Amino acid sequence: MKDATSRKHLAAYGKATNTVWNYINEISERSARRGAKWATKKQLRDLTKGASKELGLPSQVIQEIIDEFLTKRRKVGRPKLRWRVSRGPRRSLGWIPFTNQDVEIIGSLAMFRGRKIRLWKHREVQGRFKSGNFSQDARGRWYCNIVCEVERQTTNRTHIVGIDLGHKTATKCSDGQELLQARFYRDLEDKLAEAQRAGRKRQVQAIHAKIANRRKDTLHKFSRAVVNRSGAVFVGNISSTWQIASGAAKATHDVSWSMLRNFLKYKCDHAGVAFAEVDESYTTQACSGCDARSGPQGREGLAVRLGVCSECGSAHDRDRTAALTIARLGCETLGLKGPGSLVL
Numbered sequence: 001m002k003d004a005t006s007r008k009h010l011a012a013y014g015k016a017t018n019t020v021w022n023y024i025n026e027i028s029e030r031s032a033r034r035g036a037k038w039a040t041k042k043q044l045r046d047l048t049k050g051a052s053k054e055l056g057l058p059s060q061v062i063q064e065i066i067d068e069f070l071t072k073r074r075k076v077g078r079p080k081l082r083w084r085v086s087r088g089p090r091r092s093l094g095w096i097p098f099t100n101q102d103v104e105i106i107g108s109l110a111m112f113r114g115r116k117i118r119l120w121k122h123r124e125v126q127g128r129f130k131s132g133n134f135s136q137d138a139r140g141r142w143y144c145n146i147v148c149e150v151e152r153q154t155t156n157r158t159h160i161v162g163i164d165l166g167h168k169t170a171t172k173c174s175d176g177q178e179l180l181q182a183r184f185y186r187d188l189e190d191k192l193a194e195a196q197r198a199g200r201k202r203q204v205q206a207i208h209a210k211i212a213n214r215r216k217d218t219l220h221k222f223s224r225a226v227v228n229r230s231g232a233v234f235v236g237n238i239s240s241t242w243q244i245a246s247g248a249a250k251a252t253h254d255v256s257w258s259m260l261r262n263f264l265k266y267k268c269d270h271a272g273v274a275f276a277e278v279d280e281s282y283t284t285q286a287c288s289g290c291d292a293r294s295g296p297q298g299r300e301g302l303a304v305r306l307g308v309c310s311e312c313g314s315a316h317d318r319d320r321t322a323a324l325t326i327a328r329l330g331c332e333t334l335g336l337k338g339p340g341s342l343v344l
Contacts, residue, residue: 001142002118009115010134010142014094016055018084020048020065025081028069032079039079041070058113064097064131094136100129103144110144119144126150139205154272157231162327163264164280164319165238170255171222172319174327179222181255184214215256223263227271233264234330236280236322278329280322 001007024044031039039047044066052059072081084092104111108121112134127150136142162174171179185192188207195203226233238257261277268275 001144002120006115006117007140007142010096010117010136011094013057013096013134014136015086016057017061017065017094017096018086018092019055020051020057020062021069021084023051024048024066024069025083028073029080038073041066044069056113058098058102060099060101061097064099068097093138094134094142096134097131098133099131103132105129105146117144137209139202139209150270152272153270155231157229157273159230160232160327160331161226161230161234162278162323162325162330163226163233163235164322164326165236165255165257165260166319167255169319171260172323173226174320174323176320177226178319179218184218185211216259219256219260219263223260223267226264227267227273230268230273232274232330232334233268234276234278234326234333235261235264236326237277238280274334276330276333278326278333280326 001010024039024047027044027047028039031037031043045063048062048066051057051062055062069081073079084095086092098112102112105125108119110117110119125146125148127148130147130149132144132146134142134144159175164172166172167181169178170181188211192204192207195207265275267273
């Protein structure tokens with residue numbers, strides 16, 4: 001958002017959104033406590049009738065809040081979710097959902113309830129505008145996020161890419177391309193520690209945001225390059241939780257495998273490129289040529305990056321052979337004939 005006035009009004013709408021969320025959260029908890037079925041969408045909508053006039057929120061926004069609450073409730077499997085806090089050190093970041101009936105985008109303006117909200121426009125809106133939200137980051141900056149319906153593209157590319165995720169090399173592709181461990185935070189560690197000790201909250205938030213932006217920029221560029229040259233992309237399903245528990249927490253959080261997988265998934269979907277996550281068990285031990293498990297094993301074997309298969313005698317780079325095996329397993333999963341052919 002460009003101006004402080006818009007941020008002020010959005011903050012007020014954000015508090016109203018929190019009020020609706022907390023109310024339906026309490027209703028859901030009470031209904032479950034009584035032993036009855038959890039409150040349904042119809043019940044929650046009936047109970048929030050009239051709130052639009054009292055809170056100054058469009059009725060469609062209230063319905064979007066209810067829909068989002070039900071989606072998250074279903075996902076976590078609990079009748080009660082976290083409260084949204086409007087003030088204090090545990091304040092929830094602002095969030096205001098909307099539909100295309102509530103907001104109109106005109107150039108660099110967003111019209112919301114007759115109010116002009118000036119935007120720094122990131123790019124032109126493509127496709128049919130359906131819904132979106134106003135969201136706030138930790139620095140207090142507001143963003144307008146738009147969901148558009150666009151036609152899925154098609155591709156005739158036949159190149160298949162398998163991706164092995166790791167620490168020393170963040171990602172290794174079966175075609176030899178790689179993303180080295182960037183260590184987005186290393187050169188800012190001392191500055192961040194100094195700001196934290198001095199209690200400079202805004203500087204701490206700015207440094208964290210800079211690290212996050214570095215990470216997203218690198219992963220966006222890498223995932224875009226992979227999708228643009230591929231007809232199918234397969235990535236290992238390595239667990240971040242297990243890696244964090246094994247003592248590699250900082251490196252695992254920094255490389256953000258989950259973020260990369262999400263970027264690849266939605267970009268592949270939009271580009272018409274096949275995508276799948278593959279069980280990568282034993283892929284670093286298996287030979288990509290003969291499939292024999294002749295590679296180094298256990299924690300002691302992690303330091304061995306190059307090796308020779310004891311069965312077929314072929315030389316391997318540990319990460320590259322894992323990526324090739326992931327590509328082969330991905331082809332088997334989707335019924336493709338193999339890397340380089342991409343025939344269904």
